[in-house]
Amino acid sequence: MAQQLLEVTDLHTQFFTRDGVVRAVDGVTFEVAAGETLGIVGESGCGKSVTALSLMRLIPVPPGKIVKGSIMFDGADVLKMDDDEVRGIRGNNIAMIFQDPMTSLNPVLTISRQISEALELHLKMDKSEARKRTIELLDLVGIPSAKKRVDDYPHQFSGGMRQRVMIAMALSCNPKLILADEPTTALDVTIQAQILDLLKNLAREFRTAFILITHDLGVVAGMTQRIHVMYGGKIVEKADTAELFANPKMPYTWGLLRSIPRLDERRKAKLVPIEGLPPDLIAPPPGCRFEPRCQYRREICREKEPELEHIPNSKPDHEARCWGTQQGGWLVDTDWHKEVGDTRVIEEIKQEVAQLPPEPKPGDVPPPPTAI
Amino acid sequence: MALNTPTKPADPDYVRVRSTATIDSGKNLLDVKALKMHFPLTQGIIFQRQVGAVRAVDGIDFFVEKSETLGLVGESGCGKSTTGRAILQLYKPTAGEVKFDGVELTRLGGEDMRKMRRRMQMIFQDPYASLNPRMTVGNIIGEPLEVHNLARGKEKTERVQELLRVVGLNPYFTNRYPHEFSGGQRQRIGIARALAVEPEFIVCDEPISALDVSIQAQVINLLEELQDRFKLTYLFIAHDLSVVRHISDRVAVMYLGKIVELADRVDLYERPLHPYSQALLSAVPIPDPAVESKRKRIILTGDVPSPVNPPSGCRFHTRCWKAQQICSEVDPEFIEHEPRHWAACHFPGV
Numbered sequence: 001m002a003q004q005l006l007e008v009t010d011l012h013t014q015f016f017t018r019d020g021v022v023r024a025v026d027g028v029t030f031e032v033a034a035g036e037t038l039g040i041v042g043e044s045g046c047g048k049s050v051t052a053l054s055l056m057r058l059i060p061v062p063p064g065k066i067v068k069g070s071i072m073f074d075g076a077d078v079l080k081m082d083d084d085e086v087r088g089i090r091g092n093n094i095a096m097i098f099q100d101p102m103t104s105l106n107p108v109l110t111i112s113r114q115i116s117e118a119l120e121l122h123l124k125m126d127k128s129e130a131r132k133r134t135i136e137l138l139d140l141v142g143i144p145s146a147k148k149r150v151d152d153y154p155h156q157f158s159g160g161m162r163q164r165v166m167i168a169m170a171l172s173c174n175p176k177l178i179l180a181d182e183p184t185t186a187l188d189v190t191i192q193a194q195i196l197d198l199l200k201n202l203a204r205e206f207r208t209a210f211i212l213i214t215h216d217l218g219v220v221a222g223m224t225q226r227i228h229v230m231y232g233g234k235i236v237e238k239a240d241t242a243e244l245f246a247n248p249k250m251p252y253t254w255g256l257l258r259s260i261p262r263l264d265e266r267r268k269a270k271l272v273p274i275e276g277l278p279p280d281l282i283a284p285p286p287g288c289r290f291e292p293r294c295q296y297r298r299e300i301c302r303e304k305e306p307e308l309e310h311i312p313n314s315k316p317d318h319e320a321r322c323w324g325t326q327q328g329g330w331l332v333d334t335d336w337h338k339e340v341g342d343t344r345v346i347e348e349i350k351q352e353v354a355q356l357p358p359e360p361k362p363g364d365v366p367p368p369p370t371a372i
Numbered sequence: 373m374a375l376n377t378p379t380k381p382a383d384p385d386y387v388r389v390r391s392t393a394t395i396d397s398g399k400n401l402l403d404v405k406a407l408k409m410h411f412p413l414t415q416g417i418i419f420q421r422q423v424g425a426v427r428a429v430d431g432i433d434f435f436v437e438k439s440e441t442l443g444l445v446g447e448s449g450c451g452k453s454t455t456g457r458a459i460l461q462l463y464k465p466t467a468g469e470v471k472f473d474g475v476e477l478t479r480l481g482g483e484d485m486r487k488m489r490r491r492m493q494m495i496f497q498d499p500y501a502s503l504n505p506r507m508t509v510g511n512i513i514g515e516p517l518e519v520h521n522l523a524r525g526k527e528k529t530e531r532v533q534e535l536l537r538v539v540g541l542n543p544y545f546t547n548r549y550p551h552e553f554s555g556g557q558r559q560r561i562g563i564a565r566a567l568a569v570e571p572e573f574i575v576c577d578e579p580i581s582a583l584d585v586s587i588q589a590q591v592i593n594l595l596e597e598l599q600d601r602f603k604l605t606y607l608f609i610a611h612d613l614s615v616v617r618h619i620s621d622r623v624a625v626m627y628l629g630k631i632v633e634l635a636d637r638v639d640l641y642e643r644p645l646h647p648y649s650q651a652l653l654s655a656v657p658i659p660d661p662a663v664e665s666k667r668k669r670i671i672l673t674g675d676v677p678s679p680v681n682p683p684s685g686c687r688f689h690t691r692c693w694k695a696q697q698i699c700s701e702v703d704p705e706f707i708e709h710e711p712r713h714w715a716a717c718h719f720p721g722v
C-alpha cells in the first residue's frame with residue numbers, strides 16, 4: 001500500500017446529552033493518500049461533519065468526546081498531540097471549508113485582516129508580504145479586482161464569493177489536506193459549478209488532498225477518485241468512484257441511487273424511495289443499522305451487525321457492510337436495477353413508519369373502521 | 373409543420389408564431405399576462421420615502437393547462453416564490469392579469485376571492501416554519517374545513533383522519549403537535565392541509581428542498597399519486613433541475629424577474645434555446661462518473677445582479693457568453709420559436 005497521508009482507525013466520537021449518548025461516529029476507518037480526493041456521502045445526521053471535525057479536533061467538549069480510535073496524519077497521531085501541536089496542524093497541514101462560510105469568517109474584520117493574520121502567524125510573513133500574498137490568493141480563487149476588494153467586509157460579498165474567500169483562507173498555508181464539508185450545498189447550481197471547477201483545478205495544480213463531504217451523489221461523481229458511503233455513524237460501502245456507481249453492492253447505496261431523479265433520464269421512471277427514517281443515533285438498531293428500512297432484510301440482519309468486508313465479484317478494494325451481499329449471501333447476484341425488493345416487506349416498513357411514534361396517547365382518537 | 377431551431381433573428385427560417393405565451397384553447401386553468409410584482413424600497417424611520425423598488429417579478433407571461441405540472445426553475449432570488457404568491461393573490465400584484473378558470477383574480481373583491489381561494493392552495497418549502505407549533509395536527513388540517521364551511525364536529529374529525537391516511541400518516545395522530553414529527557412527516561401534514569379543501573390547483577413552493585435525500589422521493593411520489601387521484605394541477609417551484617424534469621410536463625425558466633424560456637419538458641431539457649437555460653442545465657452534476665467525465669460545462673462568470681437595478685436590455689447580458697451590442701440595448705421579446713416553445717433571446721439556439 002502506498003504511503004498514506006491520513007489514516008483514521010476505528011474512530012468513535014460521541015455526544016453526551018441529556019437524552020443519552022449520541023454515537024455520532026461509531027467505528028470509522030479510512031485513509032487518504034497524498035493528492036487524492038475522497039468523497040464521503042450520506043444523508044444529514046449520519047456523522048459526516050462530526051468525522052471531519054474530529055480530524056481537526058474541533059469537536060465541542062463537552063458535550064462531545066472522541067472516545068476511541070487513532071488519527072495518523074503524516075506519521076503523527078493527532079489524538080495524542082497537545083493543544084499547541086494541534087493548532088500547528090490546523091493552520092499548516094489540514095484546512096477546512098464549511099457549508100456556511102459566514103460561520104467561519106469574522107464579520108467585523110476585513111477580508112485582508114483575516115487572511116493576512118493567518119499568514120503572519122503560521123508562515124511568519126511580515127505585514128506587507130502577507131497582504132501581497134492575500135491579494136494573490138484572492139486572485140487565484142477568482143475574486144474579481146481582488147486588489148480593490150481586499151479591504152471589504154464579508155457581508156459585502158455574495159455567498160459564492162464568501163465561499164471563494166474561505167477557499168483562499170484554506171489555501172493560505174499550503175495545506176496537504178483540505179476537508180470540504182458540503183462546500184456548495186448553500187449555493188445555486190451555476191455558482192456551485194464555479195466553485196467545484198475551482199476546487200478541481202486546485203487539487204490538480206497543488207496536489208492537495210481533499211475530503212469532499214456531501215449528500216449529493218452528482219457532486220462526488222465528477223470530483224472524486226474514491227467514495228465512502230456513510231449511514232448511521234458507520235461506513236457502509238467503500239469503493240473507487242467508477243466502481244461504486246457501476247457496481248454498487250449495498251441496499252442503502254442502491255436506495256440512494258434509485259431515489260434521485262437524473263437530469264439525463266430518458267424515460268420518466270417512477271422513483272423508488274427509501275421508506276422510513278434515518279436511525280436515532282442514541283439507540284441505533286442492534287443489528288444492521290439499515291435493517292428497519294431495508295426491503296431485502298432477513299432475520300439475521302436484526303440480530304447481528306454485519307462487518308465492512310470485501311464483496312465477491314467486485315474490485316479488490318470494494319467493501320460493503322451487508323449480510324446479503326457477503327460471500328454466500330442472498331443478494332450476491334441481485335440486479336439492483338430490476339429487483340427492487342419484496343413488496344410485502346416494503347408495505348411492512350411503510351406500516352411501521354406510519355406507526356411512529358409507537359403507542360397512541362390517552363387523548364388520541366381511534367381511526368374509524370372504514371377505509372377510503 | 374417541421375421547424376428548425378433558428379440560430380439568429382435574421383435567419384429566414386426564423387418563425388415568429390405568436391408573441392405572448394397564451395393559447396386560448398379553454399384547456400388552460402391559469403393564464404398569467406404581463407404580471408409584475410414590485411416591492412417598494414423605503415428609507416427613513418418616521419417619514420418613509422420610497423427610494424426604489426425590488427422588481428421581484430417584472431412582466432411575465434405563461435399559462436398552466438388543466439391537470440398538468442408546470443415546473444418553475446431558476447436561481448435563488450429570481451422571483452419564483454413571489455410569482456406563486458402573486459398568482460394566489462397573497463400579494464397584490466403591481467400590474468398584469470391572473471386568470472383562473474376564466475375569472476380575473478386581480479379584480480375580485482373579498483368574498484369572491486375567498487371562494488376562489490378554496491380552489492387554489494399552496495405547499496411551502498419549510499415544513500418547520502409553515503405549521504403553527506401550538507396547534508394540533510387535527511386543528512391544522514381541520515382549520516381550512518371550518519373556514520370554508522365544509523365540515524364540522526364529527527364529520528370534520530373523520531375527514532381529517534381520512535386526509536392523514538391519504539398522505540401516508542397514522543390517523544391516530546390528530547392530537548399531536550408538529551414538533552413530534554420528522555421533516556418528511558411535517559411536509560405530509562402540510563400537504564394534507566392543502567388537500568383538505570379539495571383544491572384544483574396547488575402551488576408547490578420547493579416542497580422537498582428542506583428534506584433529506586432519501587425522504588425526497590417519498591414526497592415526490594406522494595405528490596404524483598395525489599395528482600392522478602384528484603386530477604390536480606401543479607405549479608411546481610424548485611431549484612433542482614433534475615427533480616423538475618422528473619415531475620413536470622412543461623417547464624418555465626426564470627432569471628431576475630423574467631421568464632426567459634418556456635417549453636415542454638423534453639424540448640427544454642434536450643434542446644434549450646436560451647443561453648441561460650443551457651448554462652443552468654450544464655451546471656447540474658449527474659450521478660454517473662462515466663457521463664460526468666465527458667461533459668462540457670458552461671461556467672458562467674459572476675453572480676446574479678440585483679433585482680433593484682437589473683441590467684439594461686437583456687438582463688442576462690452581464691453573464692452571457694453570446695452577448696452582442698444589441699443585447700445591452702434592447703430587451704428581447706418572449707417569442708414562440710417552435711410550437712409551444714418560447715424564449716426571450718436575440719440569438720436563441722445552439
Ligand SMILES: Nc1ncnc2c1ncn2[C@@H]1O[C@H](COP(=O)(O)OP(=O)(O)OP(=O)(O)O)[C@@H](O)[C@H]1O
Pocket residue numbers: 411426427428446447448449450451452453454455611679
Ligand atoms: N416582501 C418582500 N419585500 C421586499 N422584497 C422582497 C419581498 N419578497 C421577496 N422579495 C425580493 O424579491 C426577489 C425575489 O424573491 P423570491 O422569494 O420570489 O425569490 P425565489 O426565486 O423564490 O428565491 P428562492 O429560490 O431563494 O426561494 C428577491 O430579491 C427578494 O429579496
Ligand SMILES: Nc1ncnc2c1ncn2[C@@H]1O[C@H](COP(=O)(O)OP(=O)(O)O)[C@@H](O)[C@H]1O
Pocket residue numbers: 015017022023024042043044045046047048049050051060063064281
Ligand atoms: N454538538 C452536538 N451535540 C449533540 N449531538 C450532536 C452535536 N453535533 C452533532 N451531533 C449529532 O451527531 C450526529 C451526526 O451529526 P453530523 O456529523 O453533523 O451529521 P452530518 O452527516 O449531517 O454532517 C447527529 O445525530 C447529530 O445530531
Ligand code: SF4
Pocket residue numbers: 250251252288289290291292294295296297298301306321322323324325
Ligand atoms: S444487512 Fe440485511 S438489512 Fe442490512 S442492508 Fe444488508 S440486507 Fe439490508
Ligand code: SF4
Pocket residue numbers: 646647648686687688689690692693694695696699704716717718719720
Ligand atoms: S439576448 Fe443576448 S445577452 Fe440575452 S441571452 Fe440572448 S444572446 Fe445572451
Ligand SMILES: [Mg+2]
Pocket residue numbers: 045048049050181182
Ligand atoms: Mg453536516
Ligand SMILES: [Mg+2]
Pocket residue numbers: 452453454577
Ligand atoms: Mg422561494
